[in-house]
């Protein structure tokens with residue numbers, strides 16, 4: 299019986315000869331990271347264990363991205379914990395001038411690579427699965443222990459294969475594919491399992507769109523999302539990867555818990571209604587939903603391609619008076635590219651505000667919080683109750699194309715209406 | 718270990734933003750986190766619960782973020798355990814790792830009502846509803862996880878593991 303890419307990666311990181319699905323095993327990790335929310339707790343765990351040194355200083359990193367630039371005294375205290383620990387342990391530490399939202403920053407810096415087993419104390423860790431790595435979100439205790447031992451306990455997961463066929467419609471990208479997929483299987487449709495995205499559409503999909511898809515695997519409850527590395531991946535890694543890496547591919551006779559085929563020609567731009575990412579409708583079914591805010595950014599859609607799409611739509615257009623449009627490049631590098639390509643000028647001239655890289659409003663932290671009764675369209679990944687502010691505010695999830703178009707019209711709209 | 722307490726009933730997909738909203742994550746102080754536990758769902762929850770009370774929920778409890786602050790807030794609020802039809806993956810790990818007992822039981826999720834008194838016998842995998850005089854089953858935990866909980870969570874377990882290895886070397 300053949301093996302899936304996930305099983306091959308786990309096997310190569312364990313002492314076992316064979317793996318049984320559902321079995322609990324210990325595995326060695328290649329990389330571990332935490333942020334300004336989960337990091338302080340992980341450091342506390344590390345210290346309680348009595349460890350003096352992290353297992354490998356090149357394989358652990360801390361990124362202050364959620365509430366930075368520090369939004370208040372308490373967040374500043376948390377960031378300080380990360381900073382001091384990083385200095386003490388001689389770790390790479392990212393904040394402000396160096397920062398980016400962790401899941402965009404790690405691949406960009408070449409810190410995570412194909413074939414790696416990665417754990418991160420953040421639920422969107424699966425994003426790096428787009429490079430053909432197994433990248434799993436854990437809690438702070440797991441992370442603190444892994445910083446000490448270089449190991450994690452794992453249940454060998456089942457995999458679900460998603461085969462995408464056909465040509466993408468205009469304005470349809472990774473965000474729409476993954477929202478559509480979540481709406482088909484539900485927010486717990488992949489609980490405990492790995493979602494393997496494959497098929498001819500994925501083969502032709504850009505790396506930024508692949509990141510977006512793997513990013514949202516957790517929104518179906520998955521342990522991770524994964525896409526086999528190919529030429530597009532290797533092209534992306536050129537100039538970034540300093541270490542060797544392994545490309546694993548699923549065997550043709552690998553066993554899947556389910557194989558789901560999706561014809562992408564049937565998919566139009568998607569909008570997820572409050573308060574779950576599975577509540578999707580095609581844009582043609584969305585009528586007259588006025589918005590107060592539009593957010594383009596986050597670990598889901600804050601990459602350069604997302605910035606380019608937003609600029610394409612905002613160019614020679616004006617943001618509607620009733621809307622706050624907040625654009626957040628996910629990393630300093632993306633910010634710089636957007637500057638050099640003239641995108642920031644387009645944003646500002648249209649009436650948008652550009653924020654420094656941060657999670658900010660995505661989790662209701664700062665830089666764009668909603669008041670009672672306000673409504674936002676957002677390229678982020680969660681529209682849970684109170685996620686962006688007041689418990690009685692509303693979030694609709696969509697692609698950068700929809701978020702940009704909606705900012706212009708003041709209601710949730712297709713780019714076709716403004717271009 | 719026998720757990721006994723009154724039921725607080727919740728629905729499906731109770732996410733970590735409901736358990737502890739992100740606006741309070743600028744601290745990791747358990748007491749402070751507990752003060753805001755479930756407040757966007759029921760702002761009086763924390764005022765009205767008594768130590769030992771039990772959360773009973775539907776599918777996918779704890780979905781969303783990886784914040785360990787969620788099980789910590791629940792534990793610190795005095796909740797003795799969570800019973801749900803199913804749990805989201807990261808919440809499940811986190812609860813075990815910090816030593817918050819959790820049980821998967823569809824029967825309890827369907828049968829138990831708000832305010833019912835439950836008594837749980839984890840080793841036997843049985844949950845008794847004293848108020849309604851019914852018995853429910855729960856899935857037994859794998860041995861590895863039972864050991865983890867018996868050691869007092871992952872930190873204690875790892876400490877022992879490290880000592881054991883040092884002796885071997």
Ligand code: SF4
Pocket residue numbers: 364399400401420422596597598656657660661678679
């Ligand atoms: S951008 Fe949002 S989802 Fe991504 S890591 Fe930050 S808070 Fe989490």
